Amino acid sequence: MVFKSRILPHKVLFVLILLLVSIGNIKGNTARAFEDGYRMWLRYEIVKNNDLLRQYKSYLNAVVLNGSSETINVIKDELEIGFKGLISEMPDFKTTPDEDGTLVIGTPKSSKLIASLNQKHLKKLKAVGSEGYLVTTKRVKGNKLTIISANTDRGLLYGTFHFLRLMQTRKPISNLNILESPKVEYRIANHWDNLDRSVERGYAGLSLWDWEALPDEKSDRYKAYARFCSSLGINSVVINNVNANAHFISTEYLKKISILANIFRPYGVKVFVAINFNSPQTLGNLKTADPLNQEVNKWWRQKVNEIYNFIPDLGGFLVKADSEGQPGPNTYGRTHADGANMLAKVLKPHDGVVMWRAFVYGEKQKDRIREANDEFKPLDGKFDENVILQVKKGPLDFMPREPFSPLFGAMKQTNTMIEFQITQEYLGNEFHLLYKGGMYDEILKSDTYAEGKQTYVGDIISGKVYDYTHTGMAGVINPGMAENWTAHPFVQSSWYAFGRLAWDYNQDPWEIAEDWIAMTFSNDNAIKNSILEIMKISEEAGVNYREPLGLTHIGTASHYGPAPWSERSKSFHRASKDGIGFDRSKSGSKTVSQYYEPLETRFNNLNTVPEDLLLWFHHVGWDYKMKSGNSLWEELIEHYYLGVEQVGQMQVLWNALEGKIDQERFAMVDSLLKIQKKDAIEWRDSCLLYFQTLSGREIPEKYEQPKYGLPHYMK
Ligand code: BDP
Numbered sequence: 001m002v003f004k005s006r007i008l009p010h011k012v013l014f015v016l017i018l019l020l021v022s023i024g025n026i027k028g029n030t031a032r033a034f035e036d037g038y039r040m041w042l043r044y045e046i047v048k049n050n051d052l053l054r055q056y057k058s059y060l061n062a063v064v065l066n067g068s069s070e071t072i073n074v075i076k077d078e079l080e081i082g083f084k085g086l087i088s089e090m091p092d093f094k095t096t097p098d099e100d101g102t103l104v105i106g107t108p109k110s111s112k113l114i115a116s117l118n119q120k121h122l123k124k125l126k127a128v129g130s131e132g133y134l135v136t137t138k139r140v141k142g143n144k145l146t147i148i149s150a151n152t153d154r155g156l157l158y159g160t161f162h163f164l165r166l167m168q169t170r171k172p173i174s175n176l177n178i179l180e181s182p183k184v185e186y187r188i189a190n191h192w193d194n195l196d197r198s199v200e201r202g203y204a205g206l207s208l209w210d211w212e213a214l215p216d217e218k219s220d221r222y223k224a225y226a227r228f229c230s231s232l233g234i235n236s237v238v239i240n241n242v243n244a245n246a247h248f249i250s251t252e253y254l255k256k257i258s259i260l261a262n263i264f265r266p267y268g269v270k271v272f273v274a275i276n277f278n279s280p281q282t283l284g285n286l287k288t289a290d291p292l293n294q295e296v297n298k299w300w301r302q303k304v305n306e307i308y309n310f311i312p313d314l315g316g317f318l319v320k321a322d323s324e325g326q327p328g329p330n331t332y333g334r335t336h337a338d339g340a341n342m343l344a345k346v347l348k349p350h351d352g353v354v355m356w357r358a359f360v361y362g363e364k365q366k367d368r369i370r371e372a373n374d375e376f377k378p379l380d381g382k383f384d385e386n387v388i389l390q391v392k393k394g395p396l397d398f399m400p401r402e403p404f405s406p407l408f409g410a411m412k413q414t415n416t417m418i419e420f421q422i423t424q425e426y427l428g429n430e431f432h433l434l435y436k437g438g439m440y441d442e443i444l445k446s447d448t449y450a451e452g453k454q455t456y457v458g459d460i461i462s463g464k465v466y467d468y469t470h471t472g473m474a475g476v477i478n479p480g481m482a483e484n485w486t487a488h489p490f491v492q493s494s495w496y497a498f499g500r501l502a503w504d505y506n507q508d509p510w511e512i513a514e515d516w517i518a519m520t521f522s523n524d525n526a527i528k529n530s531i532l533e534i535m536k537i538s539e540e541a542g543v544n545y546r547e548p549l550g551l552t553h554i555g556t557a558s559h560y561g562p563a564p565w566s567e568r569s570k571s572f573h574r575a576s577k578d579g580i581g582f583d584r585s586k587s588g589s590k591t592v593s594q595y596y597e598p599l600e601t602r603f604n605n606l607n608t609v610p611e612d613l614l615l616w617f618h619h620v621g622w623d624y625k626m627k628s629g630n631s632l633w634e635e636l637i638e639h640y641y642l643g644v645e646q647v648g649q650m651q652v653l654w655n656a657l658e659g660k661i662d663q664e665r666f667a668m669v670d671s672l673l674k675i676q677k678k679d680a681i682e683w684r685d686s687c688l689l690y691f692q693t694l695s696g697r698e699i700p701e702k703y704e705q706p707k708y709g710l711p712h713y714m715k
Contacts, residue, residue: 034664035662035664035665036483036484036664037483037484037485037489037492037664037665038224038483038484038485040228040484040485040492040496040520041168041228041231041492041496041515041516041519041520042081042227042228042231042519043085043168043519043520044081044082044084044085044086044164044168045085045086045168045523046085046086046087046088047086047087047167047170049170052170053087055172055173055174056086056087056167056173057087057089057101058101059101059103059144059146059173059174060083060087060091060101060103061091061099061100061101061102062091062092062093062094062097062099062101062102062103063079063091063092063093063094063102063103063104063105064093064094064095064096064097064102064103064104064105064106064111064113065079065093065105065106066104066105066106066107066110066111066114067106067107067109067110067111067153067156069153069266070265070266071153071154071156071157071266071267071268072153072156073266074157074227074230074266074267075105075153075156075157075160076093078157078160078161078164078227079160079164082164082167082168086164086167086168087167091103097113097140097143097145098141098143099143100143100144101143101144102143102145102146103145103146103147103148103163104145104146104147104148105147105148105149105156105159105160106148106149106156107149107150107151107152107153107155107156108122108125108149108151111149113140113147114147114149117138117147117149121134121136121149124179125149125150125151126151127181128150128151128155128179128180128181129151129181130151130152130154130155131150131152131154131155131158131181131182131233131235131268132150132151132155132158132179132180132181132182133148133149133150133155133156133158133159133162133178133179133180133181134147134148134149134150134159134178134179134180135147135148135159135162135163135176135178136149136176136177136178137173137174137175137176137177146163146173146176148160148163154235154268157230157267157268158180158230158233158268159180161230161231161232161233162178162180165231165515165519168518168519169514169515169518169519169523170518170523180503180504182233182502182503182504183458183462183471183503183504183505183506184417184461184462184463184471184472184473184502184505185470185471185472186235186236186315186353186355186388186417186470186471186472186473186474187232187233187234187235187236187472187473187499187502187503188234188235188236188237188238188272188315188355188472188473188474188475188502189229189234189236189237189238189422189474189475189477190237190238190242190274190318190419190474190475190476190477191207191208191209191237191238191239191240191241191477192240192241192242192243192423192476192478193207193208193209193239193240193241194207194240194241194245195211195240195245195247195248195253197209197210197211199241199478199480200241200243201421201423201425201476201478201559202423202478202480203423203424203429203430203478203480203487204430204478204479204480204481204482204485204486204487204491205480205481205482205487206480206481207480207481208221208222208225208479208480208481209239209256209260211253211256214255214256214259214260215255215256215258215259218259218263221481222260222263222264223263223267225479225485226263226264226266226267226269227267228485228495229264229267229269229499230267230268230269231499232495232496232498232499232500232502232503233499233500233502233503234269234499234502235268235269235270236269236270236271236272236315236472237264237269237270237271237272238272238273238274238318238355238474239257239260239271239272239273239274240273240274241274242274242318242319242320242326242357243320243324243326244273244274244275244276244320244326245276246275246276246278246279246282246283247282247283248273248274248275248276249273249275249279249283249303249307250283251306254306254307254310254311255310257271257273257310257311258310258311261310261311261313261314265313270313270314270315271311271314271315272314272315272316272317272318272355273307273314273317273318274317274318274319274320275317275318275319275343276326276327277289277319277321277326277327277328277329277339278327279300279303280295280296280299280300283303284299284303286299288332289327289331289332290329290332290334291329291332291334291338291339291341291342291343292332292334292338292342293332296342297342297346300342300343300346301346304346304347304350304352308350308352314350314352315352315353316347316352316353316354316355316386317343317347317352317354317355318354318355318357318390319339319340319343319354319355319356319357320357320359321336321339321356321357322336322360323357323359323360323361324359335379335382336356336360336375336376336379337379337382337383339356340354340356340383340384340387341382341383341384341387344383344384344386344387345384347386348384348386352386353386353387353388353470354384354386354387354388355388355390355417355472355474356383356387356388356389356390357389357390357391357419358372358375358376358389358390358391358392358405358407359372359391359392359397359419360372360375366589367582367584367588367589367591368396369395369396369584369591370395370589370591370594372391372395372405372407373395373405373406373407373410373594376389376407376410376411376414377407377410377411379414380410380411380412380413380414381412381413381414382414383414383415385415385469385470386469386470387414387415388415388416388417388470388471388472389407389411389414389415389416389417390417390418390419390472390474391405391407391408391416391417391418391419392405392418392419393405393418393419393420393440393443394443395407395591395594396552396553397426397553398420398421398425398426398476399426399547399552399553400426400427400542400543400546400547400552401439401543401547401550401552401612401613402552402613402616403446403595403603403613403616404443404446404448404457406448406594406595408448408450408457408460408461409448409449409450409451409455409457409460409596410450410594411466412450412466413466415463415468415469415470415471416460416461416468417461417470417471417472417473417474418443418444418457418461418472418473418474419474419475419476420436420440420443420473420474420475420476420498421436421475421476422436422475422476422477422478422491422494422495422498423476423477423478423491424478424488424491424494425559426546426555426559427542427546428542428560428676428679429560430482430486430487430488430491431488431672431675431676431679432488432542432672432675432676432679433488433490433534433535433538433650433669433672433673433676434490434494434538434539434541434542435490435493435494435497435513435535435536435538435539436493436494436497436498436539437493437494437497437498437501437509437510437512437513437535438509438510438536438539439539440497440498440501440509441501441505441508441509443457444456444457444458444461444501444505445457445458445505447599448460448595448596448599449595449596449597449598449599450465450596451465456505458505458506461473461505462505473498473501473502473505475495475498475499475502477495477498478491479495488672489520489665489668489669490535490538490669492516492520493513493516493517493520493535496512496515496516496520497509497512497513497516500512500515510532510536513532513535513536514528514532517531517532517535521661521665522660522661524660526660527657527660527661530653530654530656530657531653531657533653534650534653534654537646537649537650537653538650540643540646541643541646541647541650541680542643543612543643544639544640544642544643544646545640545643545644545646545647545680545683545684546562546643546683548612548636548639548640548643549611549612549613549614549615549632549635549636549639550581550612550613550614550615550616550617551572551573551580551581551615551616552572552573552616553568553569553572553573554566554569554572554573554687555569561679561682561683561686562682562683562686562687562713563686564686564687564690564691565690565714573615574619575690575691575694575695576694577694577695577696578621578622579619579620579621579622579624579632580615580619580620580622580632580636580691580694580695581614581615581616581617581618581619581620582615582616582617582618582619583617583618583619584603584616584617584618585603585604585617585618586604588618588619591617592604592617603617604617606618606620611626611627620632622695622696622697633691633695633697634700636688636691637688637699637700637703640683640684640687640688641684641703643680643683643684644677644680644681644684647673647676647677647680648677650673650676651670651673651674651677654666654669654670654673655670658670682713684706685706685707685708685713686710686713686714688706689706689709689710689713690710690713693710
């Protein structure tokens with residue numbers, strides 16, 4: 001397990017910021033509620049525009065909510081919170097829709113009115129499946145109704161959140177014709193939470209799960225958390241770290257986890273556990289964990305029966321095996337398929353699935369990023385139908401920029417899902433502002449050419465291209481005990497974007513960002529535009545001041561600051577007196593050949609490789625001519641300086657928001673941007689000064705010269 005140990009001064013500064021923000025509030029802001037960010041995007045601020053308010057009210061004279069279940073109760077609560085906030089009153093609940101402006105919510109089973117809608121409507125309804133919904137405006141018996149219809153209460157819950165979102169983003173609700181259904185089956189938040197409540201790569205305080213207090217005491221946060229997930233359509237949660245402690249499936253912990261599962265269930269959120277492959281040894285005292293051993297098999301069968309007694313609707317297991325020191329089938333001379341299938345067979349009678357991670361690498365290969373493809377591609381077709389291979393978005397890790405993993409498109413007979421990271425492991429932890437929606441989109445809309453033209457990664461993982469029996473999208477998430485859940489308020493935006501894109505990867509990440517801003521900060525156009533601009537700049541800035549032009553993994557061991565001089569970094573950037581970059585072309589490690597044509601040729605050829613991936617695929621000389629006419633060295637400099645400048649632009653835009661948004665979050669982000677600027681300069685100067693020792697070239701005078709020498713940064 002890897003824990004961070006670093007930058008104490010930043011920590012101290014962060015606590016100070018929080019303190020100052022609270023004092024500011026106590027002194028000056030008594031009139032307004034303290035905006036601590038706890039409500040995230042479900043703030044339901046009152047509609048101030050009178051015309052719009054009148055319109056909304058005219059459609060909300062009464063509510064008919066059909067059915068009775070725990071999920072229906074959740075819907076009822078949400079409507080009350082939502083309407084009391086948005087229009088400052090809760091319309092009456094009624095049993096019959098006999099009034100103009102009634103909101104009707106139900107399934108064909110629970111609502112006579114919905115069951116009697118025309119065939120066209122019912123046909124559409126059938127097609128949206130168990131989680132989809134329709135939100136439509138209709139005249140029925142002379143009354144103008146808004147109807148949220150679905151096949152299940154869960155679908156109704158998602159439809160309700162959608163309807164409330166329209167009002168939160170001040171959209172008209174007078175003529176609705178919405179049809180939605182999710183594109184992937186498992187929209188899953190992966191927690192890397194440990195038994196001791198530390199969160200690997202978490203950065204937002206202790207884990208939400210208070211293991212000591214469970215199962216007796218239940219924190220309010222459990223419900224609140226499930227509600228946020230549900231508002232986006234996230235329907236599954238892996239409760240614990242992939243570097244899994246076997247004790248998570250001990251009887252003692254199953255009792256605790258079952259309480260979480262009970263709390264999440266009405267929100268449509270299923271629990272998964274990450275298991276340790278050696279559990280039969282650790283918990284069962286067996287001599288082996290060999291997946292083909294009878295005793296091992298029996299042990300898992302019994303354990304799984306016990307688990308399902310506690311959690312009858314457990315989603316299944318997530319497994320990190322034979323990776324970074326975690327045990328796995330390879331120890332016994334077995335393949336990943338042997339390991340995954342053994343567990344899959346045991347889970348099958350309970351309808352459980354195995355999410356088996358493809359994040360493997362070792363010392364065997366000269367080019368680490370080849371390994372997942374080399375190891376898993378030959379196993380295509382060998383996995384059971386209830387196994388899903390969980391593949392990180394890129395072939396290396398969650399790096400600022402990398403191409404999509406070539407496993408997307410390579411696995412035609414193996415369910416393959418994608419894993420993104422929401423937490424900012426390589427992107428400034430809790431200190432830097434970086435909206436990841438654009439990055440998710442960039443990968444999901446990458447053309448793999450697996451089946452000729454336009455076979456997006458998104459098409460593959462949604463099962464549109466191959467006959468996958470299960471599909472999914474995972475996001476490694478970091479919420480903790482920080483008052484605002486994610487520490488940096490903008491990490492919320494990546495959580496939000498992940499959820500919305502997991503629902504439908506065809507959505508535009510910038511429209512999603514706009515929704516998030518409107519719901520989280522303000523509906524004022526000028527404010528929205530400024531924050532959107534900041535979010536747009538943030539992604540490129542984060543790449544530019546860290547790892548431009550396809551550079552990668554040049555951070556410190558903690559993955560926060562720069563360390564281009566470290567042995568690991570050197571093994572990735574390969575900078576030398578003759579040039580920089582990793583040769584993965586056909587004359588190098590040949591990794592380009594893991595991609596389909598025309599990508600193989602495009603990536604292999606210096607004239608056609610996208611410049612933002614140049615050094616990922618090629619080793620080129622310092623004087624190599626770029627498309628801009630710059631030499632590579634000049635271009636690198638330009639990117640690094642641009643990155644810092646972009647953080648400056650973000651600061652200018654943010655500063656102009658003072659007095660226009662709440663002082664609490666304004667001050668917090670303002671202080672964090674100052675840290676980000678300082679860090680960006682440190683990244684720039686460290687990298688350029690180090691590379692300069694090899695390139696032997698100057699940083700032109702027109703640039704502000706680094707304040708310190710290399711030894712300063714290396715310290
Ligand atoms: C690496 C992280 C490490 C995780 C690992 C994984 O640094 O903390 O355990 O990924 O995804 O990037 O398993």
